[in-house]
Amino acid sequence: MNRELPVVAAEPVPRVASPSHPPSWRRLVAAELHRLLAPRGTRIGAVLVPVTVVLFGLSKLLLHDADTSQAWLEAQARFRRFQSDAAEFGLPTNEAVGPRTFFEDPRYLMDPLSFADLRTLIGALAAAAVVFGIFSGGRDWSSRVMLTLATVEPRRARLFGTRALLVGGVAAGATAVAGALLVPLLLLAAVSCGSTGGLDGSYWAALTSQYLRGIVLVALLALLGYALAMLVRGTSPALAIAFLYLASADRIFGGRGPRLAEYDMDGLVFAVLNEKPVVPLAESDCFAGPGCEAAHVDLTTADGFVGVLLYLGPVLLLALWRSTRTDIT
Template structure:
């Protein structure tokens, strides 16, 4: 009597798995088109900054003095002490692109947008193969589910981090060109460049972790639409709920975390009074550090990743 032994399916070599998963992460059309469009978007932002600034400081001072005279005439008609005493300086808006200040604002805006895009990238990478039932084939080819989960998750994180770092490398020289022709490079000393590099590095890590969060959320729900819906509901509804019932937690929402990570003012000892948005102002007033922000992000991230791994590694994928 002949006995037939069924061999366990073997796992592919790690190098081949990494190459296959990297191709799978980058293959969706929205992701590829987004990567192709990114340099064009950065160039368009630089052109917009170039067109929106000029070097006619004298004209700006004349406008400030005219605004001051109008204010002074109106103030003269009111009781003494009822209006604040100002000077033309308070009405002056420097028309130049001031690299030492404006570059941080522009880089923060770009990296904040990339963090949202990375969340969507992670959701697409983690959820697409469930709706198409490709995940059944993948788990059959790679029976070591933990290795498959970690490989794709780390690749999604690495791709998002690398794109964010490359974005900073490409965007800063464009802003330098704007400042050279339409602004000023005053204040761009060694401290400025050090802080700019730190902010860029923080932003790259933030973008990578946001991609990992989106990936884990999609792997947990096993549906792209559900994961996107949860992310959208959190981003839209949580701000209102926190503002109404727990305003002290505003700095620990994703918006507050993003601002704190990309906030250069705690490093450069600049004015902390100018801010926009409740989460941003709270982070500015309380001095939320990047370390605290990353710990808050870990509170969001770790439970979702752990739950996604447990469900994928321990539960049926059918």
């Protein structure tokens, strides 16, 4: 007697990415983000950054004091020594010079010290972002994993762009978290051993602007490191070339006028993070002296971003060209 066998529905075979069926962009982003955050150094950095920020913020409680009496006594002693030296050596004196001139306020003044502290933090993160970008872009070349990745995702422009967006996004996110951790700690220091005077709407607008500009700056410098590594296809040569590339700017722009001399990376980073707007000389009441020269020479925020893009643009375009137009070996 013949029995009919039951018909069992076949389970769908999962679709595996192949050169003819590359992964969707969502899967590509998830895979590349996992690869980006998987290295041990990245995971250690994810722990060290917030810990370092917290320690930096709490250090303000130890380095400042709300009691100004001792500082005034030291200022009066310095003023008396100044008067004694002036009388002994016949130095000119000025009636405007008094004990206040020699007074060093031990308190933590939220305005203006917080701007400098936030600038210090973002500057350190900017330097770290270049290194992070280099390792993110060069690690897969030394291990020859890039050949496999290019086989799975043959659209190399999409692979290059996805990795670039993730490198910049992770660097920007880390900066956003670090800044958000630091500001409350600085407020704690100001309340505990300093002053919160002057924290009006203009102050918070300026601090927020500096914070947002810093996030964009760190993302751009992470992209610079990534582009250098993708261009030279390695981590060690990219580190060496990054040093030479950034250090050579001082020789290129130095001695070509006070304004061009500030187009080294240090000057550009300061211009981007400067909380004080630069007053054009034509609109200033100042006509001579070092103060006028400094006000005229300083780069604006827009100048700073343009300068950073001048460093980034050519390297990024060359790296994209080499990633899409040359063989991966």
